[in-house]
Amino acid sequence: MKNYEKYKKGYFMPPVTSMNWASKDSIDESPIWCSVDLRDGNQSLIIPMDLEKKIEFFTFLVSLGFKEIEVGFPAASETEFNLLRRLIEEDLIPDDVTIQVLTQSREHIIKRTFEALKGAKNAVVHLYNSTSVAQREQVFKKSKSEIIALGVTGAKLLNEYANNTEGNFRFEYSPESFTGTEMEFALEICNEVLEVWKPTSEKKVIINLPSTVQVSMPHVYASQIEYISSNLKFRDNVIISIHPHNDRGTAVAEAELGLLAGAQRVEGTLFGNGERTGNVDIITLALNMFSQGINPNLNLENIPHIVSFYEKMTCMEVSQRHPYSGELVFAAFSGSHQDAIAKGMEYHDNNNLNDWRVPYLPLDPKDIGREYASDVIRINSQSGKGGIGFLLKENYGYDLPPKMREDLGYTIKNISDKLNKELKSDEIYELFKKDYINNETTIKLIDYHFVRNGNFHVTMECEIDGIVKTYTGIGNGRLDAVANALKSNLNVDYSIQTYSEHSLEIGSDSLAAAYVGITVDNKIVWGVGVNHDIINASIKALISAINRK
Numbered sequence: 001m002k003n004y005e006k007y008k009k010g011y012f013m014p015p016v017t018s019m020n021w022a023s024k025d026s027i028d029e030s031p032i033w034c035s036v037d038l039r040d041g042n043q044s045l046i047i048p049m050d051l052e053k054k055i056e057f058f059t060f061l062v063s064l065g066f067k068e069i070e071v072g073f074p075a076a077s078e079t080e081f082n083l084l085r086r087l088i089e090e091d092l093i094p095d096d097v098t099i100q101v102l103t104q105s106r107e108h109i110i111k112r113t114f115e116a117l118k119g120a121k122n123a124v125v126h127l128y129n130s131t132s133v134a135q136r137e138q139v140f141k142k143s144k145s146e147i148i149a150l151g152v153t154g155a156k157l158l159n160e161y162a163n164n165t166e167g168n169f170r171f172e173y174s175p176e177s178f179t180g181t182e183m184e185f186a187l188e189i190c191n192e193v194l195e196v197w198k199p200t201s202e203k204k205v206i207i208n209l210p211s212t213v214q215v216s217m218p219h220v221y222a223s224q225i226e227y228i229s230s231n232l233k234f235r236d237n238v239i240i241s242i243h244p245h246n247d248r249g250t251a252v253a254e255a256e257l258g259l260l261a262g263a264q265r266v267e268g269t270l271f272g273n274g275e276r277t278g279n280v281d282i283i284t285l286a287l288n289m290f291s292q293g294i295n296p297n298l299n300l301e302n303i304p305h306i307v308s309f310y311e312k313m314t315c316m317e318v319s320q321r322h323p324y325s326g327e328l329v330f331a332a333f334s335g336s337h338q339d340a341i342a343k344g345m346e347y348h349d350n351n352n353l354n355d356w357r358v359p360y361l362p363l364d365p366k367d368i369g370r371e372y373a374s375d376v377i378r379i380n381s382q383s384g385k386g387g388i389g390f391l392l393k394e395n396y397g398y399d400l401p402p403k404m405r406e407d408l409g410y411t412i413k414n415i416s417d418k419l420n421k422e423l424k425s426d427e428i429y430e431l432f433k434k435d436y437i438n439n440e441t442t443i444k445l446i447d448y449h450f451v452r453n454g455n456f457h458v459t460m461e462c463e464i465d466g467i468v469k470t471y472t473g474i475g476n477g478r479l480d481a482v483a484n485a486l487k488s489n490l491n492v493d494y495s496i497q498t499y500s501e502h503s504l505e506i507g508s509d510s511l512a513a514a515y516v517g518i519t520v521d522n523k524i525v526w527g528v529g530v531n532h533d534i535i536n537a538s539i540k541a542l543i544s545a546i547n548r549k
């Protein structure tokens, strides 16, 4: 590619890098989550949400278990302002939920923000100003000390307006564009703001360290967080928050390493909506923790519902490969994966395993509202007997003998290959039913009765080409007698290779399924019989096999 020389590193490693985070291999507890869907998420939509949508979204975030929610930028517009008034005046904020609002360090904006917040039971006022080299030079055209003065002035104004406004307020400060800032300077400005606010254990301050624009590998961000976390004043009374964006596609990695490095709080959005490539996806982060045995303290048991709500509200789409939430992320089309998953599930059932270890599935899809049969095992020309057998068992109760699974597996995948499309579970069942179950294409069973006289003697009536015929036969069992009757009268040469049966537990009242495999010309041909009576089912299975040969 041309032009690569145009780009230089735009980040700064801290002066000291202990990298203690690198020796930890897991996150031990869930952080404080702060949803910024209604602010960062909303400010990046083509059409921002209207007031009613925002209230509905807020209520939804509360139902998911968020205790801190950035609801907007009240000075931005009438809608944003009115949202605050509605939430407060109509008492829509549960007592254990803290709302958060964003403001620039400009007095008229801070004033308007507090007007919106009047009467708030619990609110975080989030002040930001940009600190990176690029923003200082190009946008603000200010020296470092002038940038510090901007932050400090804003911090003082927050003190002043909070003292004069009814409500309970805590403060948050973000050195916006933190990742493009020299770390000593980022530390200095945060400490100066903290000196103004003087956090206490009763009134902790949030220092939020955003990767406003991702410019480095995630380990650099982790080292930056660790440096600030270890050198901040009032550290015990400060909550370190992180706010990764996703320009390099590593927001989740940054957040995880940031937590290892000392962050206690994460600002992000559902499915990573947000500026440019988005904010960090809180659902992915939370489910990463969940799948390592950590309670994320969010209610994510119904991901399909969360996806459809989110898509309706934002008009954005969750991609089919989106971790945990995309339509295809648990889907196994390929035969060997399906085989391993089906065996893994059976192993878990048979051994009553509580700890989840099924191959290919990092968590149990059922825990987040997904279905094995429709979300996990999907059938196309890459599929195998294991998956097809699993679907018939899971959805329709047919537990096919292993060799028959193979036979049906090849039949189904060849059909999928020829049609060049996925076959859904009901289509597979229809193909199976039409061809294998109670097949009457040539011979149709009308009636039968047995007499036992040492051996079994059968007299049976069958309809062949519209003509009813009566056959008799003798055998050492009932099916043997029928097999002999058909063999001698129809002049077909076959032998019964395998027989099995079970009751059908799904979609029926006490039906039985019988499976018969006959050898004809060194080839096994299968038939299935289904009836309330097991003898009837087994005779039908044999006739189905003969009809299919």
Ligand SMILES: CC(=O)SCCNC(=O)CCNC(=O)[C@H](O)C(C)(C)COP(=O)(O)OP(=O)(O)OC[C@H]1O[C@@H](n2cnc3c(N)ncnc32)[C@H](O)[C@@H]1OP(=O)(O)O
Residues within 6 Å of the ligand: 040, 043, 073, 075, 076, 077, 102, 103, 104, 105, 106, 109, 128, 129, 130, 139, 140, 150, 176, 212
């Ligand atoms: C990374 C982030 O997500 S930050 C959040 C960004 N979100 C938003 O901006 C959404 C809401 N914003 C808005 O609706 C508008 O920008 C408003 C209402 C806040 C302000 O509107 P306006 O004053 O008309 O415009 P604008 O934002 O362009 O103002 C730019 C001015 O503010 C200054 N400014 C920008 N950010 C800050 C800040 N955090 N603190 C102090 N001054 C700031 C700029 O330097 C510029 O100054 P200048 O007028 O001397 O050139």
Ligand SMILES: CC(C)C(=O)C(=O)O
Residues within 6 Å of the ligand: 040, 102, 128, 174, 176, 177, 208, 210, 211, 212, 213, 243, 245
């Ligand atoms: C306002 C700040 C925290 C922000 O959204 C960012 O830097 O990305």
Ligand SMILES: [Mg+2]
Residues within 6 Å of the ligand: 040, 210, 212, 243, 245, 275, 279
């Ligand atoms: Mg942001």
